Amino acid sequence: MTDKDNSVNLKSDGAKAAGAYHHGDLRAAVIAAGLARLQSGDDGELGLRALARDVGVSATALYRHFPDKEALLDALADEGLRRLGALQAQAWLKAGGGIAGFKATGAAYVRFAHDEPALFRLSFTRQMPDRKEGGDGGEVAYNLLRAGVGEALPGVKDPDVAALHAWSLVHGLAMLILDRRIDWDEALVDRVVGLTFGGVD
Amino acid sequence: MTDKDNSVNLKSDGAKAAGAYHHGDLRAAVIAAGLARLQSGDDGELGLRALARDVGVSATALYRHFPDKEALLDALADEGLRRLGALQAQAWLKAGGGIAGFKATGAAYVRFAHDEPALFRLSFTRQMPDRKEGGDGGEVAYNLLRAGVGEALPGVKDPDVAALHAWSLVHGLAMLILDRRIDWDEALVDRVVGLTFGGVD
DNA sequence: GTCATATGTTGTCACTGTAAACATAACGAG
DNA sequence: CTCGTTATGTTTACAGTGACAACATATGAC
Known part of the structure; x- marks a missing residue:
């Protein structure tokens, strides 16, 4: 049930957020990277591989936090x-x-x-x-x-x-x-x- | 200079249009197929291969009439x-x-x-x-x-x-x-x- | 410590846009 | 009519994509 909580929660209320195993908080990091990519450059190239590389993680790792690309978007x-x-x-x-x-x-x-x-x-x-x-x-x-x-x-x-x-x-x-x-x-x-x-x- | 005239010209003025070698008028046919695809089904799946199949032609044939997919769109x-x-x-x-x-x-x-x-x-x-x-x-x-x-x-x-x-x-x-x-x-x-x-x- | 589970990686598949090499049909010039 | 030039279409191939399966690893509960 990775896709249960679908809120962003970039700044959680001090509780260290939920889920901080390997990376820290991949979900928030990916979203932050996506926002950064959307801001710089009008074209807005956001693919799973590029996004994952920004965070320093393998592409398929994102599937542990989003059911598919649509959910990420x-x-x-x-x-x-x-x-x-x-x-x-x-x-x-x-x-x-x-x-x-x-x-x-x-x-x-x-x-x-x-x-x-x-x-x-x-x-x-x-x-x-x-x-x-x-x-x-x-x-x-x-x-x-x-x-x-x-x-x-x-x-x-x-x-x-x-x-x-x-x-x-x-x-x-x-x-x-x-x-x-x-x-x-x-x-x-x-x-x-x-x-x-x-x-x- | 295939991409000189960029107008649609679905209904030309009787002059049999320009370019009717192998297919008849591929450019117009592709555009018609694209419009049909846009009308039926809200998703609007238009890929080069699917579009070419609708017209009964190979996918790369479209490149004789449009420089790339963007031009087609x-x-x-x-x-x-x-x-x-x-x-x-x-x-x-x-x-x-x-x-x-x-x-x-x-x-x-x-x-x-x-x-x-x-x-x-x-x-x-x-x-x-x-x-x-x-x-x-x-x-x-x-x-x-x-x-x-x-x-x-x-x-x-x-x-x-x-x-x-x-x-x-x-x-x-x-x-x-x-x-x-x-x-x-x-x-x-x-x-x-x-x-x-x-x-x- | 043991183990179940959440997380991340590697390999792979079908699909996409697109380029190169090749084939064919139409037309103009002789 | 014949021949060559050019416009058109096909085959093959390649890099890139989203996504899945199998495998590996870290984390926390007990």
Whole structure:
């Protein structure tokens, strides 16, 4: 039952984490190597052999911690969502909440996609299986979105539609930038985001 | 110079097309087979060998028509963009232009993504090289977008921002549906699209 | 210490994209 | 028509991939 706990747990709560036999904590090391590989170089070459070599271990050793490559990518994607959520929460707090905070979370979403294109793409381009039990890293981001809609646009008729609208806007903007359909222009992004998030016409 | 003309040209203008030696028109046949494979089955298994077998030809024969697999996928992506543009133009005309037409093009964009998920993803998830000379299939769609902004929202302050806003919205909505972040709900899509495209609050 | 088990290694297999060498069919020139 | 040039397609082969089976080793419980 190696694949029971599917959470990343990069920074465990002092308990020395679970499983530290030969390597220390291979699972976390592999994920860290994967993230490093995703950050440096836009191509993002992550194969099992290369990844294992980064950690200094044989390729098939990874199969003791992930059932297959897809599971490894899932873990990386989950970590990406977790980081995105953290950045958005930070932006929200820094702006002091309210409408300004809501706009800041939207801008942070797009900026994250621009700063870590490979990780962002991996995180979202992954088909979600019905309901994954452990490790839904996007939870923070989604809760922030709903909270932002509620606080920033209190009088809106349909919060569901408004939330989906806001999410679609920033997600589409991020994707179009990632795929080079449009150029990265922070000021332009702010204006586009403000068009919906701020309610300004 | 096999890779000079990079356009699809599935339906040539009667001139029997260029190049019909052994097979008839392998290039078009391969692209047709690829599109068929993208439509049936969400996984979208397209490898050179499988694709060649569909056409009844050896795998390496494809290299006489495409420099590598990437070029083949580029051609498929371009055909996808062309079809999307055609559907949007059709929706625009059917709605009679104006604001209603603009909304219709947005809805058609999302509907296309839902109807042909693999083709849509392939078409947009492809990195654009600086400026591709031949075969920019997305031209129709983009021109429609700008025209729609101009006609449907004549008094808008900044057409560039408004166009990008509209594009981002439908693109993000499409992507979120494709990646199963949200469920397909045509009525919901219409309302979200109308929120921006129609100017309704 | 003994042993069950978690972890890591070696060897191998089917598969992939792709290149080189070879074969064939179409067309133009004489 | 014949001949050679060129466009097209085939065979073979090679390096790389994800994944499995068999084997080896370290760890912790008893």
